[in-house]
Amino acid sequence: MTYLDHAATTPVLPEVLAAMTEQLGRVGNASSLHASGRAARRAAEQSRERFAEALGARPSEVLFTGGGTESDNLAVKGLFWARRESDPRRRRIVVSPAEHHAVLDSVEWLARHDGAEITWLPVEPSGRVLPHALAEALGDGSDVALVSVMWANNEIGTISDVPALADVAHEVGVPLHTDAVQAVGQVPVDFETSGADALTMTGHKLGGPMGAGALLLRRDAECTPLLHGGGQERDVRSGTLDVAAIVGLAVATVAAVGSRADRAARLAGLRDRLVDGIVAQIPDAQLNGAPLGDRVNGGPGRLPGNAHLSFPGAEGDALLMLLDARGIECSTGSACSAGVARPSHVLLATGAEADRARSSLRFSLGHTSTDADVDAVLDVIAPVVERARMAGMGRR
Amino acid sequence: MRVLAAMSGGVDSAVAAALAVDAGHDVTGVHLALSQNRQTLRSGSRGCCSVEDSHDARRVADELGIPFYVWDLADRFTEDVVDDFVAEYAAGRTPNPCLRCNEKIKFSAVLDRAMALGFDAVVTGHHARLEDGELRRSVDAAKDQSYVLGVLTPEQLAAAMFPLGSMTKDRVREIAAERGFAVAAKPDSHDICFIPDGDTRGFLARRLGSLPGPVVDAGTGQQVGEHDGTYGFTVGQRKGLGVSVGDQRPRYVLGIEPVTRTVTVGTADLAGVPAVRTGVPTWTGAVPELPFAAQVQVRAHAAPVDCRVHAGDGGGLLVEFAEEQRGVAPGQSAVLYEADPVRGDRVLGQAAVAMAVERSGAVGQ
Ligand SMILES: Cc1ncc(COP(=O)(O)O)c(C=O)c1O
Numbered sequence: 001m002t003y004l005d006h007a008a009t010t011p012v013l014p015e016v017l018a019a020m021t022e023q024l025g026r027v028g029n030a031s032s033l034h035a036s037g038r039a040a041r042r043a044a045e046q047s048r049e050r051f052a053e054a055l056g057a058r059p060s061e062v063l064f065t066g067g068g069t070e071s072d073n074l075a076v077k078g079l080f081w082a083r084r085e086s087d088p089r090r091r092r093i094v095v096s097p098a099e100h101h102a103v104l105d106s107v108e109w110l111a112r113h114d115g116a117e118i119t120w121l122p123v124e125p126s127g128r129v130l131p132h133a134l135a136e137a138l139g140d141g142s143d144v145a146l147v148s149v150m151w152a153n154n155e156i157g158t159i160s161d162v163p164a165l166a167d168v169a170h171e172v173g174v175p176l177h178t179d180a181v182q183a184v185g186q187v188p189v190d191f192e193t194s195g196a197d198a199l200t201m202t203g204h205k206l207g208g209p210m211g212a213g214a215l216l217l218r219r220d221a222e223c224t225p226l227l228h229g230g231g232q233e234r235d236v237r238s239g240t241l242d243v244a245a246i247v248g249l250a251v252a253t254v255a256a257v258g259s260r261a262d263r264a265a266r267l268a269g270l271r272d273r274l275v276d277g278i279v280a281q282i283p284d285a286q287l288n289g290a291p292l293g294d295r296v297n298g299g300p301g302r303l304p305g306n307a308h309l310s311f312p313g314a315e316g317d318a319l320l321m322l323l324d325a326r327g328i329e330c331s332t333g334s335a336c337s338a339g340v341a342r343p344s345h346v347l348l349a350t351g352a353e354a355d356r357a358r359s360s361l362r363f364s365l366g367h368t369s370t371d372a373d374v375d376a377v378l379d380v381i382a383p384v385v386e387r388a389r390m391a392g393m394g395r396r
Numbered sequence: 397m398r399v400l401a402a403m404s405g406g407v408d409s410a411v412a413a414a415l416a417v418d419a420g421h422d423v424t425g426v427h428l429a430l431s432q433n434r435q436t437l438r439s440g441s442r443g444c445c446s447v448e449d450s451h452d453a454r455r456v457a458d459e460l461g462i463p464f465y466v467w468d469l470a471d472r473f474t475e476d477v478v479d480d481f482v483a484e485y486a487a488g489r490t491p492n493p494c495l496r497c498n499e500k501i502k503f504s505a506v507l508d509r510a511m512a513l514g515f516d517a518v519v520t521g522h523h524a525r526l527e528d529g530e531l532r533r534s535v536d537a538a539k540d541q542s543y544v545l546g547v548l549t550p551e552q553l554a555a556a557m558f559p560l561g562s563m564t565k566d567r568v569r570e571i572a573a574e575r576g577f578a579v580a581a582k583p584d585s586h587d588i589c590f591i592p593d594g595d596t597r598g599f600l601a602r603r604l605g606s607l608p609g610p611v612v613d614a615g616t617g618q619q620v621g622e623h624d625g626t627y628g629f630t631v632g633q634r635k636g637l638g639v640s641v642g643d644q645r646p647r648y649v650l651g652i653e654p655v656t657r658t659v660t661v662g663t664a665d666l667a668g669v670p671a672v673r674t675g676v677p678t679w680t681g682a683v684p685e686l687p688f689a690a691q692v693q694v695r696a697h698a699a700p701v702d703c704r705v706h707a708g709d710g711g712g713l714l715v716e717f718a719e720e721q722r723g724v725a726p727g728q729s730a731v732l733y734e735a736d737p738v739r740g741d742r743v744l745g746q747a748a749v750a751m752a753v754e755r756s757g758a759v760g761q
Pocket residue numbers: 007008066067068069070072100102150152153154179181182202203204211212213
């Protein structure tokens with residue numbers, strides 16, 4: 001099996017498995033006052049400290065959540081509600097149309113049900129949001145509740161300059177949320193220096209468990225809770241702490257961030273060979289997103305493990321199926337819950353034609369990827385694309 | 397063989413896919429997303445088009461350990477089946493959308509795509525027998541679906557597999573239950589999948605609007621009522637005509653004239669027709685030599701009747717019934733069978749009914 005869908009989820013690290021298994025064998029609610037509770041709390045709080053340190057945050061800025069989707073919902077809705085409550089003029093949300101659905105659908109829900117007004121940011125053909133475009137969209141900022149721009153795009157891997165965007169937002173007194181689910185462990189992410197007021201991350205994209213993530217939230221950020229109850233996480237997020245998941249999340253994050261530089265260099269090398277090899281065999285294949293060597297703010301402009309290509313004349317879902325039948329697992333980028341392929345909203349946001357968006361495929365490499373995985377794709381890609389093109393011709 | 401299993405989410409296609417796996421084929425499941433506004437949950441018993449149905453299909457595929465994909469054919473289905481359905485009614489005819497879907501979607505768009513992707517065959521949960529390229533009625537007469545497959549060509553049949561034709565529906569449910577499929581007891585789908593509330597007249601009214609016209613009695617030539625659209629009527633229909641005539645004898649729809657929007661009704665003695673003219677036929681096997689004797693079925697659930705099939709005009713057929721038939725509606729397919737009580741009646745082919753032949757009209761050459 002050739003697994004090239006690490007952006008969907010990546011294998012759990014062995015040390016995470018060991019730490020979580022050990023913790024799962026222990027009793028104790030971190031809110032209890034007795035010895036078992038104290039032990040659980042100690043494990044959770046140690047994890048919080050290590051986790052915070054790995055991400056350049058303070059422990060009190062860490063809100064553990066049920067994953068990236070919850071963190072995005074909490075940041076978007078919580079910041080919107082709190083900011084509007086303190087000033088009813090703040091109804092505008094300034095957001096990129098290439099965001100993950102966890103952000104997009106939250107914003108659209110607020111617009112439909114709660115009086116929010118959406119300002120869509122223009123994105124470059126690469127998928128990047130530029131600071132001057134944000135400045136223009138913000139105006140004097142007095143009517144803006146928040147800005148949300150993702151650190152790295154999950155489909156095409158494009159990285160935006162979050163520190164520069166945060167500066168622009170702060171100039172007019174507006175908080176910025178960034179979805180860094182794909183960035184953490186792949187590119188340097190430091191909450192403090194990023195300037196972001198809220199940052200989403202999740203465990204299962206970096207070797208941790210599914211259903212565990214965090215929202216990093218500055219101490220001075222006002223955020224209305226989504227989940228009310230015991231007030232466990234700074235009164236912003238309630239629910240009995242999932243100590244084993246928190247331990248696993250912290251172990252994974254510390255490991256992924258610690259080994260990031262070496263892994264990023266190795267994955268970028270494999271990824272470049274994959275893209276070059278595909279384009280050599282299929283000259284009209286088009287790389288989507290930023291160019292391979294692109295740079296932004298002194299770092300890579302594209303996720304090191306991301307290869308996102310369009311194959312004109314072939315349908316993404318046909319390519320996916322043919323590769324799956326040959327033991328290669330990748331993704332078309334976006335599928336709705338029913339599995340119906342739709343042209344990617346990310347590519348459409350970058351100005352790509354619907355046909356190009358429909359003919360795309362994402363290979364995403366991760367910590368277990370090898371040269372053999374790249375070879376496996378290069379061995380079959382030409383006949384697979386040819387076959388998919390034949391199947392596509394019958395389309396009206 | 398590499399086989400593509402079309403999985404609606406119902407019990408039939410689930411068992412058909414399972415039998416294909418049992419037979420040693422390399423099976424891939426596909427659910428066809430046909431509706432443009434898919435509902436999240438199924439409403440009523442018309443299952444196949446909701447997201448819940450696609451999840452039911454995926455659940456079975458995962459249990460069988462086969463790959464599963466959703467193919468979005470909503471645009472083609474809308475064009476080739478739904479719009480055609482509306483246009484046929486607008487033209488005063490009575491279409492059969494299931495037959496049209498088999499012709500244009502399942503054994504055309506899907507089959508073509510499957511072939512291009514390297515599959516050798518498409519397996520479905522239709523109740524019909526297919527052996528040595530010969531299409532026959534299911535052993536379960538009540539569930540037989542050979543009528544809606546009558547439109548298939550030898551090439552299409554060569555790439556089709558119907559593993560359920562030799563068993564009853566009860567046996568299909570038993571197999572599903574033995575395998576622990578959650579869909580074992582799922583209700584059968586009825587009616588038309590894209591009209592989930594079953595209100596065909598309401599659906600057509602929304603699409604076509606109000607197109608009022610007269611209802612005329614054939615016996616007297618008098619107007620006996622009014623209607624909101626000829627699309628609310630089918631030749632042979634008896635109920636819901638909304639006419640008042642002096643005598644108490646039931647009236648049947650005899651004809652629909654879309655240009656003047658006239659619906660003609662008449663008494664039972666006027667409702668029978670001796671023969672019909674059809675469009676150009678399709679054949680499931682070798683083209684038979686005309687004329688010949690056969691059985692014909694003029695609606696999905698009509699009883700087959702003896703007939704003689706002659707050459708008609710413009711490449712069409714003239715089908716002469718052994719006894720006068722009622723309710724032969726233009727637009728419906730006349731599916732021709734060769735009776736065979738042992739192996740099951742064999743489908744020879746079909747042609748769309750164009751018009752009834754008047755009693756006085758000369759039949760035969
Ligand atoms: C950019 C981005 N945001 C949010 C999410 C959702 O995270 P989770 O799966 O933890 O809910 C994902 C992953 O699917 C993602 O790629």
